[in-house]
Amino acid sequence: MEKDNNENHHQEHYFEGVEKLLEVWFTRKDGAIQHCDLRKVPREKWVSMLKIVRCEIISMTRNDTIDAYVLSESSMFVSKRRIILKTCGTTTPLLCLKSLLYLVQRYAGYDEVQDLFYSRKNYKRPELQQEPHRTFADEAALLDAMFHDGAAYCLGAVNRDCWYLYTLNPYASPAGHSLSALLAGAADGDDGFGASDGEEGTDGSSSDGGCDGIEDSGSDGADSSDDSLDLRTMNLSGLNKRNVSQRYSISLGGGRGSSTSEADQTLEIMMSDLDPEVMKIFTKQFSANAAEATQKSGIDKILPNVTIDDYLFDPCGYSMNGVLKNGEYMTIHITPEAKFSYVSFESNIPQSSYMDVIARVLETFRPGKFIVTSFANKASVVEDTHKDLLNADILSEFKRRDIQYCHLKNYDLTYALYSKFPS
Missing domain, CATH: 3.60.90.10 (S-adenosylmethionine decarboxylase)
Known part of the structure; x- marks a missing residue:
């Protein structure tokens, strides 16, 4: 970028x-x-x-x-x-x-x-x-x-x-x-x-830099004069520039806005300190296009029967969305640079345990550290991710550094942080 x-x-x-x-x-x-x-x-x-x-x-x-x-x-x-x-x-x-x-x-x-x-x-x-x-x-x-x-x-x-x-x-x-x-x-x-409104611009910003009618009530106390603030504009007319699409997967997808009779669950894995050899795949130097990066990395094998829409940025960076039936999805975003490598995975697929999916994701990207969040409402088939994550033997290569559980009105939320030994 x-x-x-x-x-x-x-x-x-x-x-x-x-x-x-x-x-x-x-x-x-x-x-x-x-x-x-x-x-x-x-x-x-x-x-x-x-x-x-x-x-x-x-x-x-x-x-x-x-x-x-x-x-x-x-x-x-x-x-x-x-x-x-x-x-x-x-x-x-x-x-x-x-x-x-x-x-x-x-x-x-x-x-x-x-x-x-x-x-x-x-x-x-x-x-x-x-x-x-x-x-x-x-x-x-x-x-x-x-x-x-x-x-x-x-x-x-x-x-x-x-x-x-x-x-x-x-x-x-x-x-x-x-x-x-x-x-x-x-x-x-x-x-x-x-x-x-209605104008087709390519500068990546609105005419006033914000949305009319929204009061920025949270600006008090923030150092708006910080000289280090990144004010770069997005020259989106040239997507061959380094517009790396990378996101941490903090999704709250699914039916949490619905009644408890509608099943909903979301798994998110936010990874950092990634293996440099894996990250090379997501550069134009090592992959000619997104399909090649998807195949080389094994992303296409993480979940079966996914219709994949992927994109490889120039010179590096990768994004993909995958859709399944019934509104289920999978999405991955990758920032591969060694100094700030980051990969996120997210899906709302319904299954009783997420541990096999977590294992496949970790094997694909080989992070040094990662966060897992799991949401499930009462109608979900996900039974108890919290107990799975409490089992120290399941992710033997990693040490659990933190785990928290929240029981909210319509859904349960688990947060856990892991890192490799001896970090």
Whole structure:
């Protein structure tokens, strides 16, 4: 990825692989959602929304239940009533939230947010992020300004590796959040895009750098004058530049916005300190194209029967989305540079134990350290990942450094951190 001229010349190249995830579930107050569908939003409107986020669509694959987009900075998944937007680098996904709500209200037929999740791993270089994404406190404050019942959590050691989650508190507010109320305060006819709505730009940013109507209530206390802030712009008209799509997989996919009768589960593996020999595969020097990298690495063997949409960046970096029947998906993003190597894997496939999938992923990428998160609601066939991860013999090559378990109203969450001996 090319650096902006505003960045200090003495600063060495760095790309933040850790991703920010925004996932939103929608419904109707009257329950009549049979004719509602997020996939009714026109593609050009997604393009306009993503300019606010500072990324764009590279490719798309779909089946009867899900549209999967590979982005210049990670991925977006759109199904009937759920959108997952996960972006890495110095993107700004929270700034598109009001624009997203507007598009859903206008095109998809929903009138309420049923549930919302925002999550990410801690950054390696937080000072390079753009507001409001430098600190989780700022991100949570922005969301609190819109949602009165949000709850913010941190799993893991706050001074080491950790994982942040913001979600709506199901104990405090069982009802949905009206889109009209959430969009209140915008000028009459304002769609949240400002002057850029409908315009096909390639600079990767909106005309005002944000979303009209969103108050950045979390900026107090942040050092907005930090000289090291990465202000590079995304020259997305030339995707052969180093627009590496890398994301940490902090997905909160699946049906957590639904009733407990709808099964939902998500496995996420966030890996760092990767084997240099494996990482070479994801460079143009060692692989001619994405299909070759997918085959050489064995990514195509991690899960069977996946329709793969993959992309190899120039000079390095890799992204893939895979879709299965019934809205199941798999996604991998890779930043291969040795000094800040990062790989993320995520899938919402239903199976009783994830340990075989975890083993295949670790064998494929050979990390020195990784985080696992697992979500499952009461209807899920995933039985007890927490007990599996507590079994020290299962991942004998690694030492478990941390494990936490949360029992929330509709789902169970496990967080665990592992590293190789003797690190």
